Amino acid sequence: MQRVDVVILGAGLSGLSTALYRGGDYLVIEREGRPGGLTRTEDIEGFLFNHTGHWLHLRDDRIKALVADLLPGQMVTVERRAAIYTSGRFTRFPFQGNLHGLPSDVLRECLQGAVSAAVGRAAGGSPKLKNFLDYTNHHFGEGIARHFMVPYNTKLWGVSPAEVTAEWTQRFVPMPDITQIVDGALGLSREAMGYNASFLYPAVGGIETLARALYGRLDPQRFIFNTRPRRISTKEKWIEFGDERIAYQHLVSSLALPDLVALDVDAPPQARRAVRRLRCSVLRYVNVGLDVETPLDGMHWIYLPEAKYPFYRIGSASNAVRSLAPAGKSSLYVEIANDQEAPEGQVVRALADFLKEIGTIQHDKQVRFAAFRTHPYGYVIFDKHCARARESLLSHYAAQDVLSIGRYGAWTYNSMEDAILDGLRAAESLR
Ligand SMILES: Cc1cc2nc3c(=O)[nH]c(=O)nc-3n(C[C@H](O)[C@H](O)[C@H](O)COP(=O)(O)OP(=O)(O)OC[C@H]3O[C@@H](n4cnc5c(N)ncnc54)[C@H](O)[C@@H]3O)c2cc1C
Numbered sequence: 001m002q003r004v005d006v007v008i009l010g011a012g013l014s015g016l017s018t019a020l021y022r023g024g025d026y027l028v029i030e031r032e033g034r035p036g037g038l039t040r041t042e043d044i045e046g047f048l049f050n051h052t053g054h055w056l057h058l059r060d061d062r063i064k065a066l067v068a069d070l071l072p073g074q075m076v077t078v079e080r081r082a083a084i085y086t087s088g089r090f091t092r093f094p095f096q097g098n099l100h101g102l103p104s105d106v107l108r109e110c111l112q113g114a115v116s117a118a119v120g121r122a123a124g125g126s127p128k129l130k131n132f133l134d135y136t137n138h139h140f141g142e143g144i145a146r147h148f149m150v151p152y153n154t155k156l157w158g159v160s161p162a163e164v165t166a167e168w169t170q171r172f173v174p175m176p177d178i179t180q181i182v183d184g185a186l187g188l189s190r191e192a193m194g195y196n197a198s199f200l201y202p203a204v205g206g207i208e209t210l211a212r213a214l215y216g217r218l219d220p221q222r223f224i225f226n227t228r229p230r231r232i233s234t235k236e237k238w239i240e241f242g243d244e245r246i247a248y249q250h251l252v253s254s255l256a257l258p259d260l261v262a263l264d265v266d267a268p269p270q271a272r273r274a275v276r277r278l279r280c281s282v283l284r285y286v287n288v289g290l291d292v293e294t295p296l297d298g299m300h301w302i303y304l305p306e307a308k309y310p311f312y313r314i315g316s317a318s319n320a321v322r323s324l325a326p327a328g329k330s331s332l333y334v335e336i337a338n339d340q341e342a343p344e345g346q347v348v349r350a351l352a353d354f355l356k357e358i359g360t361i362q363h364d365k366q367v368r369f370a371a372f373r374t375h376p377y378g379y380v381i382f383d384k385h386c387a388r389a390r391e392s393l394l395s396h397y398a399a400q401d402v403l404s405i406g407r408y409g410a411w412t413y414n415s416m417e418d419a420i421l422d423g424l425r426a427a428e429s430l431r
Contacts, residue, residue, distance in 0.1 A: 003247045006430060007239055010254035011223060012037020013416055014406030016214040017423025018252050019222070022430055029241060031228040035215045037254070038407070039416060041206030042287065044371055046326045049287040051375070052333045053301055053315045054207040055199035056416055062424065063417050067200070070213035075200045078320045080192060084148065084303045085358070093303065094194055095148040096140050097176040100187035106147055111185050113141025118178035135166035139175060152305035155312035157281050157381055158338025165382045168413045204323045210416070234400040235266040252426050254406035254419075256377050257393055271396055277389035278411055281338045283378030286347060288332040289368040294319060295330050295360040310342035310350050311335055329368075344372055377408050386411070403429065 004027045008015045011030035015037070019026055034040065042049045055078070058064045067075065082093035087106060092098035099110050117138060129135045136149040153161050174194035176184065183189050192198075202209035215223075224241075231240045238247045253260050261267045261275045296302055301315035313335045318325035325331045334351055336342060342350075348370050355361045380386065390411045397404050405422040407414050414422075 001238065001245050001247050003249075005248070006250045006252060007246065007248040008252045008254075009229065009260075010037060010406065010409075011035035011215070011225075012254055012406060013039060013211060013214070013419040014254045014409065014422045014426075015252070016211060016218065017420040018254075018405070018426045019218050019423075020214060021424045021427035026222055027246065028223045029227055029229060029239070030223065030225050033225050035223070035225075036208045036211035039207045039211045041208035044287060044369065045289060047287070047289045047329070047331045048206040048317075048324045049331060049333065050207050050317065051283070051373070052285050052313075052335055053317065054416065055196060055201060055320070056207070056210070057196050057199050058417055060417060060421060063420050066420070067210070070217070071202060071209065074203055074209070076203050076321060077198055077200055078300070079198045080196055081298060081300045081319070082302065083297075083299050084305065086147065086305055088357075090297065090299075090302070092189075094174040094176075095303070095305075096144050097174060097180055097184040097189055097193050099144075099181070099185040100189075102147075106143070107185060108143075110141070110143035110147060111182070113143030113145070114178060114181045115141070117141035129166055132161040132164040132166050132169065135169060136161065140181075148303075148305050151307060152303055152312060154339050155305070155307070155337035156335075157379060159279075159381060159383075163381070163383050165384065165386070167382050167387065168380075172413070201321050203321070206324065207416075229263055231265050232260075232263045233266055234264050234397070234402055237401065249401070250430055251402040252423075252430075253397075253402060253404050254409040254422075255404075256408035257390070257404055257411045260397070260402075260404055260409070261393070266400075268396070271393055274389040274392050277385040279381040279383060279386070280408075281378040281381065283373075283375040284336040284338075285373055286332075286334040286336065286351070287369075287371045287373065288334060288351070289325070290330045290332060290355075290361065291328075291366040291368055292361060293328050293330055295332060295355065297358065297360075304354075307337075307340075309354060310337050310340055310347050312337050314351075314354075334370075338378070344370075347372075380408075380411055380413055382413075 005025035008018050008028045011028050038051050083090040084095045087103050091101045099107050129138055136145040150161055227241050229239050229241045238245050258275045261271055295316050300320045303313050311334045315333045318330040352364045352367055403426045405426050406419050
């Protein structure tokens, strides 16, 4: 039996980064034909698509240095242009910080709610915020919850915000104070709020350029593509694929946790029970090519909280980076609501109608193609069981010398930078 010090499952960013920072005697096993995972870029008729939006936000100095070293002078910085479309009009993102422009009755309800929530907070006490609905009402008030937070997030996850905890919110939900909310309602907000006010992106080649550059630093002989493990024994420390069995010292897996447990012949009953507690949304979206140059009023992405649209977000990557669509054309990624079972034909019809409504197209033929894509793992649903089930699985595996990392390996809501950091930390802990 062949022996390897470290077997790495998956050649997405977390697997690639583990290999980069660990070096030495490792082997990467990847089911697809090339590296990149979620950051692979798809080419349809010269339009380049990511798995929906994939914009790079860097906070960690080590990862900033890595990206600068991997792609010197090849990244562009883009200032976000994002909006909400509701009640037949656009307002700026984030909704809670830019109420200006809403119909007066909606604006009044949102503002009154925000003020009474602020008064309630000032009156003291720290109520237990059991779920995302409580959190939203507490911080933004009932109007903002009713007109944006609740309907938008219900479409995104396919479950009510009352079922979801607020553990993921800190970084991803901008939190203006009441002064900023009032300024935003008066159209006086000046700053771009939130973690993604600007972002980086490769000037050419789509976001896969980053994964390719990472892979370019590694030894291709240590990668096996188009291969999935058949079985893993985490007790005896071997992995089987095809006719081969390889013994390992350490296993680093970026497979989705439920898939790791399913492959593990030694997974104990409590692990099999815990994994049944893990829930996530399905990622269903459409890659669209358009015969117009600048869709969506030039926005990079827009949010659609209203239930009458079968999609919750539409982005145009080519509005942000021109090289992603042929000259004179543009692309959209359309993320389909999880709380409705909209058939493909209905989504395309609704999309064409919506694009006419906002003046992006004049006739259906300007939609060149609509290619549907589905991934079983989308957004982790942080319900009341999630944290405990995840922790019990991760600590069980850590005790078996298995590090389960990355977006679905660690069963979390993370970014590309987090995935690279996961690999870095895994490599450090193996040392
Ligand atoms: C809809 C969406 C939008 C996002 N937008 C952004 C964004 O704008 N900015 C940002 O920074 N991040 C974004 N992210 C997050 C980012 O994509 C991830 O954090 C990162 O790519 C995860 O990398 P990973 O290595 O953990 O996982 P993955 O990329 O999923 O890698 C796992 C790898 O394992 C392989 N694999 C799976 N099962 C098997 C098996 N049985 N055998 C062998 N190989 C297997 C897969 O093929 C894949 O290559 C987004 C994610 C999603 C889902």
